[in-house]
Amino acid sequence: MDLHLLDAAPTPAERAAIDAFLGPPKDGWTGGAREPQDAHTAAGGHHSRSQRHLLLPALLAVQRRVGWISAGSLMYLCQRLTIPPADAYGVATFYALLPTAPRPPRVVHVCDDIGCRVRGAEAVCAELERTVGPAHHPPTGTSHELPAIGSGWIRSPCLGLCEEAPAALLTQAGATPVERLFGNATAGRIAAVLAGNDSTADQTRAPIPQAGDPDLLLLRRVDRIDPTDLDAYRAHGGYQALRLALDLGPDGVIREIADSKLAGRGGAAFPTGRKWDAVAKQPVRPHYVVCNADESEPGTFKDRVIMEKDPYSVVEAMTVAGFATGSEQGFIYLRGEYPLARTRLQHAIDQATSRGLLGDNIMSRPVRFTIEIRVGAGAYICGEETAIFNSIEGFRGEPRNKPPFPVQIGLFGKPTVVNNVETLVNVLEVLRLGGPQYAAIGTAGSTGTRLFCLSGHVARPGVYEVPSGTTLRRLLELAGGVAGGRALKAVLLGGAAGGFVRADEIDLPLSFEATRAAGATLGSGVVMVFDDTTDFADILRRIAAFFRDESCGQCVPCRVGTVRQEEALHRLQAHRPIGGTAAELALLDEIGLAMKDASICGLGQTAYSAVESAIKRLKLFDGVAPR
Amino acid sequence: MFGAGGGTSSYREVEETDVIFLWGANARDNHPIFFHHVLKAIRRGARMFACDPRRTSTAQWADAWLGLHVGTDIALANAMARVIIHAGLANQAFIANATSGFEAYRAAVEQYTLARAERITGVPGEVIERAALAYARADRAVICWTLGITEHHNAVDNVLSLINLALLTGHVGRYGSGLNPLRGQNNVQGGGDMGAIPNRLAGFQDWTKDAAVKAKFDAAWGIDMKAQYGRNLSQMFEGMEHGEVRAVYAIGENPAQSEADQNRAERLLTGLDHLVVQDIFLTRTAELATVVLPASASWCESEGTVTNSERRVQRVRKALEPPPGARDDMWIIAEIAKRLGHDWGQPSAEAVWNEVRSLAPMVAGMSYPRLEREGGLHWPCYDETHPGEQFLHGRLWQQPRGGPAAPFSVVEHDPPVEMPDAEYPFQLTTGRRLDSYNTGVQTGGFTSPLRRGETVDISPEDAASLGVGEGDRVRVSSRRGSVVAPVRVDSSLRAGLVFMTFHHQDQVKTNVLTIDATDPKSGTAEFKACAVRIEPVAAAVTT
Amino acid sequence: MTTLVSLAPPRRLVSLTIDGKGIEAPEGSTILEACRTQGTEIPTLCYLETLHPVNVCRVCVVEVEGSRVLVPSCSRRVEPGMVVKTQSERVVHSRKMVLEFLASSVDLSTTPEVARWLGEYAARPDRYGPPAPPAAAGARDGLEPGHHDPVEPGFRATVAQPTKIDNELYLRDYGKCILCYKCVEACGTDHQNTFALTVAGRGFDARISTEFAVELPRSACVYCGNCIAVCPTGALMFKSEYDHRAAGTWDESRQTVTQTICPYCGVGCNLELHVQDNEIVKVTSPLDHDVTEGNLCIKGRFGWQFVQNRASEERPQGG
Structure with missing residues (x-):
């Protein structure tokens, strides 16, 4: 295609980073030196344009090397991949981790989202402002000078390490880039990291509170085995499910899944067996399996724990999914803020490949499956099942309209199974136990066990596995109750897209049917605890700001509605309501209903959920008079 | 081609074809909206090949760019033909039914091995081979060309070499397969349709060879036409050079600047006894004229029709009053006729068109109301109920074939007249x-x-x-x-x-x-x- | 002679109910098409028959029985037995809010129809407080995703910003942009395939941009104006129209529109000449003509000035 490139050249480091990822350019037309044969022929057609899906990983390669996406690096990438520069710019500017203005090479992203907020994140940020300086801001205007200092800090939405709140992420660009997610982030520690005293090298995580509990299913290997050791995984039941699956055949696997009544754990609770069956029956080929590991719902970290501590289970489960649905290629779409999970998963994939558990002849059968990790770059919306496709394909991570559904037209326009990490690892248990036996766990409408992410004002935060239908009270007891013995005020169930329940509602059984009946949701398994000291107006504003920041901007109800929602909450918080509190609450309800009813995807449809529950369930603003 | 001067395919077919050759045609820049139709095809999955010495914006869209040396198109086309024949992909049934002269053609292209073609054109042999096989194996394929083919001393041979490829593979006369010159001016096709060429009357009718045609026009116009072709533009300049042409009436043409070897063109125009220029501008040519007749802009200040590259006749309409002093071309011509003793009155554009329809069967069905209603019509359109033909030469596929056979032409590589040398490198x-x-x-x-x-x-x-x-x-x-x-x-x-x-x-x-x-x-x-x-x-x- | 042409696959008819009335619509058609065929008006902004529906403005939403949320009628295809409501309370509410959201954040003063819709749906865009001050030139172009500075409480955020004028042919007033994606689609895969424009940024900070927000003359823009042709709000405007509006002389009631053929190459593009006081003020192309589908190139779109230059001077400067 006829590209029009800006007159900007990559630096040697940028060129090297791109060439290291893509390999050297093939000819003078795509970025190499002009050779004699280039004078008379060139390719530029379908094949050249088919490399679009390499854009995001290539951008990330540049980001890891130099810390931002310059015009020179973008032009070179566009030439290499035959992508129009404006298009590539539109993609880069979609992602928070791909700045298109200079940013220092060493950046600490400090979580100030709700989970960390109630554990002192604001105080950390305030102290950083005092000791280190204000958070890094993009330069205004067109100045593209490199920053004088080599480090800076920046606020971040939830980093998925809520059990060790406050959390932070170090990204250090360079020839040997460093990316580390760390918890217990004090201002002093962050300042030291910014100054180059890296105290984050030890990636040991706190053990899960239930470690060693013999009743665990999904978490039974977590903190019991070396997550890098394939033999240890096998010694603890690993790869039994895949062997069973190969013996059962695709139809048999799908029957077991259907009998298990396993439902998706990502939030929508769609029956997994039906999804797999639908893809398996599609005549169009190829089929794809996508593991949704873009865990970004504020307060959610269960998938991270599995990926960090039991990565082979994800690889095995995806292989089962591929076999059952007739897919030979799987993608793990992993959020960019999980570097340790990436390392562990890649190691597991490599080991499994070298042992014949991935590749062309899996377990010596004529079964082929490969897995590729695709890393996100800071966009909550990419966890939406169709936004994932656009992101993998190299486009802006905007959700697609449904129908058509992914089982019909998914990744690269082909039938695709998208399952979240927790859902997939459940498949191993379904096969191990058998569908009916699995279905006997939990409740009739919510089978199996569930992982819950306890955070906030709770004594022992962490991931907990309990049978579906366990009451919230029981779960809170497991976690040691409210931290510091304070009174429980509310629990946020399901994350920012979920809703609050009151302290007097904690006998609620945590099943799909019970929460639905109560007007709540399990969502992604967030159980965030708030005590009686909580400033809920501040929490709500942070939630509203989160949705405003993470809206992709496609549809009007979400793009503008999230802004108007934040503004109204801001006015309420500042005690400057337009027309009184009741009028503001009515307005919020009108905004919320339109977002819920008319938005394209789940983000907009749920952007009012938590706010609505705080207003209607917690009666947060009742009796609040304008100042 | 084979008797009718026009592109054989409609744009719609270009969208729905499988392989497109843009040969000496930078459509992306010079026919941008035609290229939209090509892009639609590409987006549907069609493959495109661009043959052009430059890697133009068009060529950058191609699955393969064949960057041949200037003026080596025949060598390229003949080498492709040889590949196709050797691969057993010549369409024998079509060749037998619809064409003549294949054996001579086969013998001629046999000399164009890939090695030789690579030497002449510069294009790697494997790329030529790939392009040839793609063309021959396609269910539907079109070749489109422009001035990269025709602005050569052997322009007609160049065109014939492309026609040969279509005859060899049967890529003509079917929906989605065809041969299409992309016209450079909004009515260059219409000019030909109307007989504004030295060797045909309206509707591509040859009065020198067909007595019935001559009789028809003679009767309609009340004259006895000489059975003799006129001069084409180059021949006119030759005529000026030799003193045979002493007066020129130029309508909407700026030869003082558009002709090759401009110094010569200006000298010859200046040397005329009488030069009349009818134009919307005081062009360089008009500056040399004895008489200048300011004209209205035909596309927005007067009524009429034009024909595009897909043979679609469409209406132009008057949207503006011309500036003071400028007159409608038809008015000027009618007034000149009157001064010469022929009072034609002041016919409307529609009346003139209806006269064309009465004499040229290929546009007979195109009434003004139909042209308005149907957004233009493709010729041929023989009567008011005829929908117009999207593509030409379907007759070649009829069995037995309708009309005369389409001849293969033996054409040989002939480099440009002036090649770089030590002095002009x-x-x-x-x-x-x-x-x-x-x-x-x-x-x-x-x-x-x-x-x-x-x-x-x-x-x-x-x-x-x-x-x-x-x-x-x-x-x-x-x-x-x-x-x-x-x-x-x-x-x-x-x-x-x-x-x-x-x-x-x-x-x-x-x-x-x-x-x-x-x-x-x-x-x-x-x-x-x-x-x-x-x-x-x-x-x-x-x- | 037999003319063999490509045949479209056969289309069956689908029975459905719209606003209580049973109708039949061809399989594959959209709810919007079905509604328009039977005379039901549905407002649209981001929809255009020559573009792939992006269904982002959500002003065309309707209620479909059995669907949890409202559906965009512009892209949702009819299904057998579908029960559609185009004027239910939920539909009316969402449309009103979408119109309020747009009118409270974007200058809709040159968007046709929208004033009427605002009235019909009783939208009150002013109830979100007074507008925050407009952004400085270029400021919105540098916004990074994932962060924002909230406006002063009591004010409402808007996309107001100075007009971008960087060439003589057309200008971009993104304070009027509703982000309908039409220009991006027309510049991209739907028609022009030049890809000079993109949506950059995210959420409310999303904006139409060139690469690194460079001015058009540095960008890939080829000035075909096909973006202007599809812009529903006047955010993209011919300089000729802009100048007339600035001078107070733009008067559509005095304009005639005449269809003719472009004077340049032989493709035969249909032009619509918009003429006011014997002067061409802009050029468009009919959407429903299959040569152009509304598209032109720089010559067809802007190359008409020579006709007018003749009146004042014998020949244009530069030849």
Whole structure:
């Protein structure tokens, strides 16, 4: 295609980073030196344009090397991949981790989202402002000078390490880039990291509170085995499910899944067996399996724990999914803020490949499956099942309209199974136990066990596995109750897209049917605890700001509605309501209903959920008079 | 082609074809909306091949760019034919049913091995082979060309070499397969349709060979036409050279600037006894005229029809009053007729069109109301109930074949008349840019942000060896003249090949460089190739 | 002679109910098409028959029985037995809010129809407080995703910003942009395939941009104006129209529109000449003509000035 490139050249480091990822350019037309044969022929057609899906990983390669996406690096990438520069710019500017203005090479992203907020994140940020300086801001205007200092800090939405709140992420660009997610982030520690005293090298995580509990299913290997050791995984039941699956055949696997009544754990609770069956029956080929590991719902970290501590289970489960649905290629779409999970998963994939558990002849059968990790770059919306496709394909991570559904037209326009990490690892248990036996766990409408992410004002935060239908009270007891013995005020169930329940509602059984009946949701398994000291107006504003920041901007109800929602909450918080509190609450309800009813995807449809529950369930603003 | 001068396919078919060859055609820049139809095909999955010495914006869309040397199209086409024949992909049934002269053709192209073609064209043999196989194996394929094929001293042979490929594979006369010259002017097709060519009357009817045609026109016009063709443009200039043509009536043409070897063109026009120029502008040609007749702009100040590259006749309408003094072309012609003793009255455009319909069967069905209602109609359209033909030559597929056989033509590679040598080491090829049109008389009227004035486009390699950079002024000289223009470094060019336009004639008279080597059959000059020398000049020097 | 042409696959008819009335619509058609065929008006902004539906403005939403949320009628295809409501309370509410959201954040003063819709749906865009001050030139172009500075409480955020004028042919007033994606689609895969424009940034900070927000003359823009042709709000405007509006002389009631053929190459593009006081003020192309589908190139779109230059001077400067 006829590209029009800006007159900007990559630096040697940028060129090297791109060439290291893509390999050297093939000819003078795509970025190499002009050779004699280039004078008379060139390719530029379908094949050249088919490399679009390499854009995001290539951008990330540049980001890891130099810390931002310059015009020179973008032009070179566009030439290499035959992508129009404006298009590539539109993609880069979609992602928070791909700045298109200079940013220092060493950046600490400090979580100030709700989970960390109630554990002192604001105080950390305030102290950083005092000791280190204000958070890094993009330069205004067109100045593209490199920053004088080599480090800076920046606020971040939830980093998925809520059990060790406050959390932070170090990204250090360079020839040997460093990316580390760390918890217990004090201002002093962050300042030291910014100054180059890296105290984050030890990636040991706190053990899960239930470690060693013999009743665990999904978490039974977590903190019991070396997550890098394939033999240890096998010694603890690993790869039994895949062997069973190969013996059962695709139809048999799908029957077991259907009998298990396993439902998706990502939030929508769609029956997994039906999804797999639908893809398996599609005549169009190829089929794809996508593991949704873009865990970004504020307060959610269960998938991270599995990926960090039991990565082979994800690889095995995806292989089962591929076999059952007739897919030979799987993608793990992993959020960019999980570097340790990436390392562990890649190691597991490599080991499994070298042992014949991935590749062309899996377990010596004529079964082929490969897995590729695709890393996100800071966009909550990419966890939406169709936004994932656009992101993998190299486009802006905007959700697609449904129908058509992914089982019909998914990744690269082909039938695709998208399952979240927790859902997939459940498949191993379904096969191990058998569908009916699995279905006997939990409740009739919510089978199996569930992982819950306890955070906030709770004594022992962490991931907990309990049978579906366990009451919230029981779960809170497991976690040691409210931290510091304070009174429980509310629990946020399901994350920012979920809703609050009151302290007097904690006998609620945590099943799909019970929460639905109560007007709540399990969502992604967030159980965030708030005590009686909580400033809920501040929490709500942070939630509203989160949705405003993470809206992709496609549809009007979400793009503008999230802004108007934040503004109204801001006015309420500042005690400057337009027309009184009741009028503001009515307005919020009108905004919320339109977002819920008319938005394209789940983000907009749920952007009012938590706010609505705080207003209607917690009666947060009742009796609040304008100042 | 085979009797009717027009592209054989509709744009719609181009969208729905499987393989497209754009040969000597930079449609992306010069036929942008036609290229939209190509893009639709590409987006559907069609493959596109571009044959062009430059890697133009069109070529950058191609699955393969065949960057042949200027004027080696026949070698390329013949080598493709040889590949197709040797691969057993010649469409024997079609050849037998619809064509003649295949054996001679087969023998001729046998000389064009891939090795030889690579030597002549520069294009790697495997790329030629890939293109040939893609064309032959396609269910549907079209070849489109423009001036890269026709602005050569052997223009007609070039076209015939492409027609041969279509006959060889049966890629003509079917939906989605065809041969399409893309017309450079909004009514160059219509001009031919109307008989504004030296050898046919309206509807491509030859009065010198067909007595019935002659009788029909004689009766309609009350005259006895001489059975003799007129002169084409090159022959007119030859006539001027030899004193046989002493008076010229030029309507909407600016030969003083558009002809190759401009110095000669101006000299000949100046030497005429009488030059009448009817134009919407006081062009350079009009400046030389004895009489200037200011005309209205035919596309917006008067009524009528034009025919596009897919043979679709469409209405032009009057939207504006012409400026004071300018008159409708038909009014002027009728008034001249009156002064010459023939009172035709003042017929309306529709009345004139209806006369055409009455004499040219191929447009007989195209009433003004139908043209309005149906957004134009493709010819042939024989009567009011005929929908118009989307593609031509379906007769070749009828069994038995309708009409005469389509002949293969033996054509041989014949390099440009003037090749680079020690004295003039560069090959100059000329063309057009997206935002400008021909001599720039019309497009000069708006401020295009893309326009940078005339430049000499050279490859990065030549810029380096000449020691010049972007914007440096250089003198470009051929055996006929010399101009000075700034350099534009263009990586779409290879070493040894330079490119200029003639859009900015007042600034840089590119056509004083070009060679007046014309094709004897079509009268087109070899604008696409001449030899030049390039020398850096000091910044202060101007033309 | 037999003319063999490509045949479209056969289309069956689908029975469905719209606003209580049973109708039949061809399989594959959209709810919007079905509604328009039977005379039911549905407002649209981001929809255009020559573009792939992006269904982002959500002003065309309707209620479909069994669907949890409202569906965009512009892209949702009819299904057998579908029960559609185009004027239910939920539909009316969402449309009103979408119109309020747009009118409270974007200058809709040159968007046709929208004033009427605002009235019909009783939208009150002013109830979100007074507008925050407009952004400085270029400020919105540098916004990074994932962060924002909230406006002063009591004010409402808007996309107001100075008009971008960087060439003589058309200008971009993104304070009027509703982000309908039409220009991006027309510049991209749907028609022009030049890809000079993109949506950059995210959420409310999303904006139409060139690469690194460079001015058009540095960008890939080829000035075909096909973006202007599809812009529903006047955010993209011919300089000729802009100048007339600035001078107070733009008067559509005095304009005639005449269809003719472009004077340049032989493709035969249909032009619509918009003429006011014997002067061409802009050029468009009919959407429903299959040569152009509404598209033109720079010459067809802007190359008409020579006709007018003749009146004042014998020949244009520069030849």
